[in-house]
Amino acid sequence: MMSTIELGDIEVNVIRKDIKNVHLSVYPPNGAVRMSAPKHMKLDTLRVFAISKLEWIKQERRKLREQEREAPREFLDRESHFVWGERRLLKIEEADAPAQATVRGKQLFLQVRPGTDDERRQAIIAKWYRDQVRQAAPALIAKWERKIGVQVSRVFVQKMKTRWGSCNPQSRNIRLNSELAKKPPGCLEYIVVHELVHLLEPTHSARFQRLMDQFMPHWRSWRDELNRAPLAHEQWTY
Numbered sequence: 043m044m045s046t047i048e049l050g051d052i053e054v055n056v057i058r059k060d061i062k063n064v065h066l067s068v069y070p071p072n073g074a075v076r077m078s079a080p081k082h083m084k085l086d087t088l089r090v091f092a093i094s095k096l097e098w099i100k101q102e103r104r105k106l107r108e109q110e111r112e113a114p115r116e117f118l119d120r121e122s123h124f125v126w127g128e129r130r131l132l133k134i135e136e137a138d139a140p141a142q143a144t145v146r147g148k149q150l151f152l153q154v155r156p157g158t159d160d161e162r163r164q165a166i167i168a169k170w171y172r173d174q175v176r177q178a179a180p181a182l183i184a185k186w187e188r189k190i191g192v193q194v195s196r197v198f199v200q201k202m203k204t205r206w207g208s209c210n211p212q213s214r215n216i217r218l219n220s221e222l223a224k225k226p227p228g229c230l231e232y233i234v235v236h237e238l239v240h241l242l243e244p245t246h247s248a249r250f251q252r253l254m255d256q257f258m259p260h261w262r263s264w265r266d267e268l269n270r271a272p273l274a275h276e277q278w279t280y
Contacts, residue, residue, distance in 0.1 A: 047077070047089050052099060054092050056085070063245050064088065066095055069204045073103030105269060117163040123150050125174075127226030134163075143170035168201060174223035175199045175230065182234045183216075190257055192241040206268065207233040209240035225268060232264035 047054040054066075054075045065078040079088050092099075121132045130150040142153050143166060154163060176199050187193055195214040202208075202219040206229075209216045216237040222230045235258045243250040254261045 045085055047085070047092050049092060049096055049099075052096075052103075054099075056088055064091055065245075066092070066099070067204070068099060068102035068106065073106045075099055075103075117152070117160050117167065123167070124224040125150060126223065127229075141166045143167055168220065171223040172199050172201070172220040175218055175220050178223075178227070178230060179218055179234065182231050183238070186231075186235050186238050186257075190235070190238050190242070192238055194238070194241075207237045209237040209244075211241055211244045214241060228264050229268045232258065232261055232268065235261065 045056040045058075047056060052075060054077050056077045056079055058081045059078050061078060061080055064080070064083070067076050067078075068074070069076065077088060077092065117132065117134075119132060119134050123130050123132055125145055128148075130145060130148060133149045133151045135151060135153045136156045136158075137153055138155060139153065141155065141158070141162075144151050144153075152163060152166065154166065179197055179199065183194055183197060193214065194216055196216075198215065198217045199220050200217060201221060202217070206219045206222060207217060216234075218230070218233060218237075222233060236254070239250060239253045239257065242253055258264075
């Protein structure tokens, strides 16, 4: 069941869940605010919490609204695509062979069968981005498992619209956004560290930040780099 808290012109959608702590999030593209809250907490208590976070909410909404966005992609020759933070020009090659994408020099080559439509081209590229993250993530996870002293059960890679990664401390599973393959490699490493630290501290508390400072002293620089990178062009839903 969803409730709403109004803070002036800002609406906070409250979703009750079987959780222990309150989680407040601001979502792209226009800064919709959502609060996940324990089922037993009263709405008045949650309103006080939201008011205490009002300046942070406003700051996050401003950052999202000012952030650059990618232009819609049509998957045509010489269209720009980002691969690990580098701009690549798309080159379409038609062949009676299985579809594939590869990087050659400064170009992203997409091999498709003749007559392949834009939707199918998009799906091929999306799978290729997922595969890039799947290939890069295991070595990073193994490296940081040793440093942090934790162990991940399973890793999932998928396209996510509202977050770069997530962690379930109970199952010890983490999820990584396939869009990270478009960003500089350090962004993926930062998200891996972020999610692994959540195995020690589930919330974004002062302790979480101290742990991040301990294991990755320059993590804020990578967070800022990720926030500066263009958002994908999406039809956003919540």
